Amino acid sequence: MIYLERGGSSLLITYQELENPLACWIFLTSLRSTSGSSCASDAFAPILRPIKELFENRELPLMSVLQRLKILGVLHQDILDGLDPRWKGVSEEDFSFLENVTNHTPRGLARLLIEKDLSCSQKLSPSEFLDPAELRSKSPQWSSLVYKVRVCAKAHPDLVGCIDEAAKVGSIFLVIFLC
Amino acid sequence: MQHPVLETSTHGNAIHWEGEACEILRASPSAKNIQLVCCYFPFQHPDTPLGILSSRRTENFLTDVDVLGLHRAEETLRRIATECNSCSWDWKWSIPFASSTMGLTIAANDTDKYLSTFASKVTFMALERKACGLPSRVAEDAFGGLNHVRDLLIYRFNHLGASKEDYEAVGKV
Numbered sequence: 611m612i613y614l615e616r617g618g619s620s621l622l623i624t625y626q627e628l629e630n631p632l633a634c635w636i637f638l639t640s641l642r643s644t645s646g647s648s649c650a651s652d653a654f655a656p657i658l659r660p661i662k663e664l665f666e667n668r669e670l671p672l673m674s675v676l677q678r679l680k681i682l683g684v685l686h687q688d689i690l691d692g693l694d695p696r697w698k699g700v701s702e703e704d705f706s707f708l709e710n711v712t713n714h715t716p717r718g719l720a721r722l723l724i725e726k727d728l729s730c731s732q733k734l735s736p737s738e739f740l741d742p743a744e745l746r747s748k749s750p751q752w753s754s755l756v757y758k759v760r761v762c763a764k765a766h767p768d769l770v771g772c773i774d775e776a777a778k779v780g781s782i783f784l785v786i787f788l789c
Numbered sequence: 790m791q792h793p794v795l796e797t798s799t800h801g802n803a804i805h806w807e808g809e810a811c812e813i814l815r816a817s818p819s820a821k822n823i824q825l826v827c828c829y830f831p832f833q834h835p836d837t838p839l840g841i842l843s844s845r846r847t848e849n850f851l852t853d854v855d856v857l858g859l860h861r862a863e864e865t866l867r868r869i870a871t872e873c874n875s876c877s878w879d880w881k882w883s884i885p886f887a888s889s890t891m892g893l894t895i896a897a898n899d900t901d902k903y904l905s906t907f908a909s910k911v912t913f914m915a916l917e918r919k920a921c922g923l924p925s926r927v928a929e930d931a932f933g934g935l936n937h938v939r940d941l942l943i944y945r946f947n948h949l950g951a952s953k954e955d956y957e958a959v960g961k962v
Contacts, residue, residue, distance in 0.1 A: 631908075
């Protein structure tokens with residue numbers, strides 16, 4: 611956040627580069643309205659909304675709902691710790707890796723990841739394969755998967771064994787993750 | 790923010806699952822599943838799961854390991870209840886004015902630091918309870934405090950000479 615002073619005035623007169631989502635909400639709603647039309651729960655909506663949607667989806671068994679909540683809990687903590695800048699929201703995609711690990715054998719999971727490898731690798735040049743950091747930056751799909759695996763492993767450490775088994779089959783993505 | 794106001798229902802959708810959650814506490818042989826329910830299921834009344842676990846603990850055919858797991862689950866529930874009922878907002882705090890005595894960077898860091906510390910007190914379960922339309926004092930306190938600071942800032946615009954146009958102009962840089 612940046613403060614500017616105008617003509618020696620002691621008034622705080624502006625902001626920019628807001629990183630804290632609560633500060634962002636305070637400033638933006640102050641600028642947009644003088645009547646207090648927005649409620650502060652909006653500042654937490656990116657976490658409140660997916661929680662609400664989870665409980666509205668009655669097709670999922672309770673244990674799946676709780677496992678997804680655990681993922682959301684990790685994402686929430688990551689946002690607080692500044693590790694995940696995506697304060698703008700969580701999507702169904704965030705649960706996809708958890709679903710893949712719980713619904714597939716390690717070999718099946720490896721097969722899925724290899725398919726993703728193929729889809730990602732076709733967009734890369736041979737020289738870009740030499741540097742894991744380069745691979746991460748050049749392939750957002752891989753970067754996104756790396757993050758999902760990290761969150762999944764943090765929320766559900768009991769699934770790490772299955773992920774490790776899948777890694778032995780030779781997915782490039784998992785090799786990058788383990789780097 | 791890009792998100793419209795979240796409508797919180799007065800009757801949480803979690804009620805649909807509560808019977809099943811109670812059954813896990815009552816009969817599941819898995820300490821892991823019991824802990825998962827205690828950590829992440831928003832019960833309407835915190836006494837309900839505590840009562841179930843307490844009754845189960847007094848059964849005389851439990852092993853020491855089972856009793857330990859149930860104790861741990863009860864502690865989790867009590868900790869969560871305490872966190873959700875705590876007061877989080879310092880009502881004396883407002884966004885600092887940048888002045889000759891408080892430099893720009895200090896004022897900015899103070900704001901970021903306070904709001905980051907404050908946000909960490911609003912636990913995931915507190916937000917979960919709000920999302921399900923259940924009471925959560927720490928979350929309600931947070932929403933009230935943020936509204937209060939926002940209104941103070943609006944007061945600065947309207948009565949203390951802070952120029953809204955200047956904020957907006959620099960916001961577009």
